[in-house]
Amino acid sequence: MQYQQLGSTGVFVSKLCFGAMTFGGKGTIFEVIGGLSQKDSDSLIGQTIDAGINFFDTANVYGQGDSETQLAKALGDRRKDVVIATKVFGRMGEGANNVGLSRLHIMQQCDASLKRMKTDYIDLYQIHGFDSLTSLDETMRALDDLVRQGKVRYIGCSNLAAWQVMKAQCISTVRNLEHFVTLQAYYSLVGRDLEREIVPMLKDQGMGLLPWSPLAGGWLSGRWRKGADDLTSRRSALIPQRYDLSIPANQQKLDAADALGRLADETGISLIHIALAFVIRHPAVTAAIIGPRTMEQLESQIGAVDVELSDDVLDRIDEIVPPGTTINPTDAGWTNPALEARARRR
Numbered sequence: 001m002q003y004q005q006l007g008s009t010g011v012f013v014s015k016l017c018f019g020a021m022t023f024g025g026k027g028t029i030f031e032v033i034g035g036l037s038q039k040d041s042d043s044l045i046g047q048t049i050d051a052g053i054n055f056f057d058t059a060n061v062y063g064q065g066d067s068e069t070q071l072a073k074a075l076g077d078r079r080k081d082v083v084i085a086t087k088v089f090g091r092m093g094e095g096a097n098n099v100g101l102s103r104l105h106i107m108q109q110c111d112a113s114l115k116r117m118k119t120d121y122i123d124l125y126q127i128h129g130f131d132s133l134t135s136l137d138e139t140m141r142a143l144d145d146l147v148r149q150g151k152v153r154y155i156g157c158s159n160l161a162a163w164q165v166m167k168a169q170c171i172s173t174v175r176n177l178e179h180f181v182t183l184q185a186y187y188s189l190v191g192r193d194l195e196r197e198i199v200p201m202l203k204d205q206g207m208g209l210l211p212w213s214p215l216a217g218g219w220l221s222g223r224w225r226k227g228a229d230d231l232t233s234r235r236s237a238l239i240p241q242r243y244d245l246s247i248p249a250n251q252q253k254l255d256a257a258d259a260l261g262r263l264a265d266e267t268g269i270s271l272i273h274i275a276l277a278f279v280i281r282h283p284a285v286t287a288a289i290i291g292p293r294t295m296e297q298l299e300s301q302i303g304a305v306d307v308e309l310s311d312d313v314l315d316r317i318d319e320i321v322p323p324g325t326t327i328n329p330t331d332a333g334w335t336n337p338a339l340e341a342r343a344r345r346r
Contacts (some may be wrong), residue, residue, distance in 0.1 A: 001052025002305050004286050006083070006124070007181035008206035009154055013055035013083050015280050015305050017210060018048045019291040020058040023074075024066025034293055038070050044298060045074035051302050054082045057184075057210070057289050059128055060109050061090035065116050072117040079119055085210075086113050087158060089128035101131035103142040110146055126156040126184060136168050137175070144177035156182035156210070162197040169205055180207060182286060187211035189220055189275050189317060190256050193326040199284045208286030211279050215290075216253075217242060220275040222264070224257045253327045259320045267313060276304030278317060 003012040022034020023041045036044070045056075056075070058067045068086060075082060088109045091099040099105065113122060125146065127139065146152040157165060157180050165183060172179045183202060187194055187209065194209075202209055215221055245251050257271075264271040279288045292298040309317075321327065 003054075005208070006154070006286055007156075007208035009181055011083060011123070011154070013287055014053045015285075015287050016053055016276075016302065017055040017057050017085075017287040017289045018045070018053050019212065019289040020056060020067045020071045021062045022067075022291055022293050023058070023063065023070040025063030034291075036070070036293060038073060041070045041074045043295065044292065045071070047295060047298055049078060049082070051298075053302075055085070055287055056082055057085045059087035059090070060092055060113050060116075061087075061128070064092065065112070068113055068116040072119065079117075083123040084117065084119070085124035085126060085156070086117070086122055087126045087128040088113070089131065101127055101134045101139040101142075103138055106139065106142040106146070110151055114151060121151055121153060123153045124156050124182065125152040125154070126158050126182070127160075129159045130161070130164050136164075137171055140168055140171050140175070140177050144172070144175075147178045154178075154181045156180050156184065158184035158212075159186075162201045165201060165205070165207075179205075182208045182210050184210040184212055184289070186213055187279060187282075187285075188214050188216040189260060189278055190216050190253055190321055191326040192321060192324055196324045199282075202284050209282070209284045210287055210289055211285060212289045214279040214288045215272065215275055216257075219253055219257050220260065220271055222261060222271040224254055225261050226254065226258045249327060256320055256327055260317070263313065263316050263320070269307060269309075269313075270300070272300050273304045273307045274309065274313070274317075276301060277307035277309050278314075280305060281309065 002015045004015055005011070006013050022036050025033070025035050056071060058071050060068065062068070071084070072079070088106055089099070089101055092109060092112070097104055110122070110125065114120070125143065131139065143152070143155045147155065155178050157168065160183065165180060169179055171177065183198065185194055185198060188211070199209070218224070241247065243250060245254060260274065261271050264274050267274070276288055276290070279285055290301050292301060
C-alpha cells in the first residue's frame, strides 16, 4: 500500500480509503446500496487492514448511524491504528433542528457519532454539503470548538463549490479558526469537471481531494459495455435517472465506458484498475474512496495502487473524455443540500 499526506497535515493515509456507506441501513435507502451485516463488515474490514488500508470514511446518515456503529465494531481495538472520517449535515430525526449545519445540530451529532463509534475523537469531521440557511461563520466556529475540545482532530468538507470552500477558508483566516484540510467530491474518468476550478483551488489552499465514486457508480466496473446482456445493477434500480439509457447523457456515458473498456482490453489492465489508478495518480488527490460490498470487489480494487498508466494510455483517456469535462452532471450528488436544509422550515 502507498500512503499520502492528508492535505497539508502531518497525518499519512492510504491512497485508497474504505467507504463504509454499504454497512447496515436496514429499512432505508442504504439497505439497497449495501445493507451489509456485521459479519460481512467484520470480514471486509479485516481484509482491508491486512492490505494496508488505514483510512475509513463514513457518515451519520449512512443507515441512520448503522454504518458508524458497524465500522466501530469491525475495527475494535485497531481503531487507534487507523484514521476515521465521518460527516454531519443530513437529516437524523423528525425534529425541525435535526438537519443542517447549525451549532446545535453539529454539536449534537458529533457527540452522537462519538458514542456510536465508541471513540473519544474523530480524526476528520466533514460537513456533508452546503447549508444555505446557516451562516458559514456559525458552522466554522462550531467546528473549531470541536477541535479545541479535543473531540475532532481535523475538519473537512464534502460536495461544496469552489467559492463556498474559499468563503469558509477566508472566514477561518479572519477569525483565527480551524481550516478545512480536505474536500470530498465526485471525480472519475467520466466526471472530470472539478479539474477546472476545484483542483486549482485545492492546490492554492493546500487541501487534499478525497474523490467519491471513482468508478462512477459502477459505470467503470467493466460490466457496462455495448451489447451486454444485463445492463442493470442495485443502484440502477435505486436511481434510474443515472442509468436509463433512453436519457442521452447516459447513452453517452455508455459510449465512454465501452471505449474505456476497449482500452482496458488492449492494455491488459482491468478497467477498474485504470479508473482507480487514473484518480489516485492525480497530484491533488489524497485518497480515492472505494465502497466494495464483497471480498471479490475489494480484491479487484486494491491492486490499483500499484498500476502505472503510460502517457499513451493517458492520452487515449483524454481523447475519450477530455480534461475538465463530465458526461452526466447529475452525478454531482445524491440530493440538493439546499432543498434538504430548507425542509426543516416546513
